[in-house]
Amino acid sequence: MSRCTEGIGLDRLRVCMVGVMLGALHFLLVSLVYSRVPEPYMDEIFHLNQTRRYCSGDYSWNEKITTPPGTYILAMSAFCGRERWLNSVLWPLGFVGAIRFRRLFTQSQLTSTAVLVMYLPVLMQSSLLFYTDLCSLTTVLWALSFSNVLASALVFLFSVLTRQTNIVWAAAYGVYHLFRQMDPRCSKVMYITIVSSLLRLSPLVFLGGAFVVFFILNDYSIVLGDHSAHHPTAHFMQLYYLLVFMCFSAAPYMLLSGNVLRAVRSFLCRPLRSVMWCVCITLCVYAFTMDHPYLLADNRHFTFYIWRWWFRRHWICKYILVPLYVIAAEAIAQSISHVARSVVIIYVVATAAVLVPARLLEPRYFIIPFVLWRLSVREERFGIVLLELIYQVCVNSLVLYLFLDKPFEWVTEPGAKQRFMW
Secondary structure, eight states, X not given: OOHHHHHHHHHHHHHHHHHHHHXXXXXXXXXXXXXXXXSOOTTHHHHHHHHHXXXXXXXXXXXXXXXXXXXXXXXXXXOTTOGGGHHHXXXXXXXXXXXXXXXXXXXXXXXXXXXHHHTOHXXXXXXXXXXXXXXXXXXXXXXXXXXXXXXXXXXXXXXXXXXXXXXXXXXXXXXXXXXXXXXXXXXXXXXXXXXXXXXXXXXXXXXXXXXXXXXXXXXXXXXXXXXXXXXXXXXXXXXXXXXXXXXXXXXXXHHHTSHHHHHHHHHHHOHHHHHHHHHHHHHHHHHHOOOOHHHHHOTTBHHHHHIIIIIXXXXXXXXXXXXXXXHHHHHHHHHTTTSOHHHHHHHHHHHHHHHTTOOSOOGGGXXXXXXXXXXXXXXXXXXXXXXXXXXXXXXXXXXXXXXXXXXXXXXXXXXXXXXXXX
């Protein structure tokens, strides 16, 4: 056996061991949550009810559920009655998927960065309950990391059955490979190249076609069940909220890497460009800042307090953040300056396609865009990644403490404990 083969074998063994340990730790945390919160909580009420219907052989659909049944079907295999532990099995798979995806951009800090993104606080808390976020993320990471189109399309098929908007990431994968196979210098045979490329991408084309049929048959909506609270809109402010979310979630990296400092310097040293961007974003803030009824009605979510204590404190507060949006965008752009421009454009368009139609400000919608960005960042210093991981653990600990130990009650529902969540 060659040294190269031995090295690959040891690397795979190390990844497997880390994955198993992460899964075991996640299992212990889920067990803790089960001991303190045994009853279904918040969205779990719908997810668990539908899963247990399937487990009992009842395949009728709850019209209040708006997402497909992929995760419920997966839970039927061995997790009926203990559905939260499904995420403990998915956790190592998500970790390996993160490593596979990061390898597309760099070979540095593979394991540590994969661990880091899996401990993203929003993802971590939702994975301790029976939510679909971890399953959705895991399938997207694996599908994007396959070079084989058929394998990718099959994983994307299940990914879309987990969350409809993942069709956007399937489209992004297809567009990237389509552009990659086209040669702009051969314009005379461009149509032949396009046709041959589409044939090679036929599994994804069929998936896209099937989704279009579903969209038409579902009254021109991607939402299952009740459409009333999920009408698509032009919520462009979601992109700026995402930028702030990225900088907050990766704060140690953004500060210590120098990206924020360089972005501030660029903002100050290029006043004309900065003013132009501020004017454009100010118009966006004026036209596209939206209040969703769910956001203002549910004080269990942290976003309720952010909106109430800042955005609704005074009309000018939302405009004060405009320079922050500009600086955050510049800092994020600098962090992926090594990534091909075509890939960045596809990522931005796909992210916009996922987020902009959603009126509700929901941090869980930011999970996949954040993870894809952070895995593509070429940070080679282990110390910074370690500090970022410590930061994530501290935030996770605080959120878990608030969730488990600081319940409260609504006057309208005495005796029922309400808990803080993202």
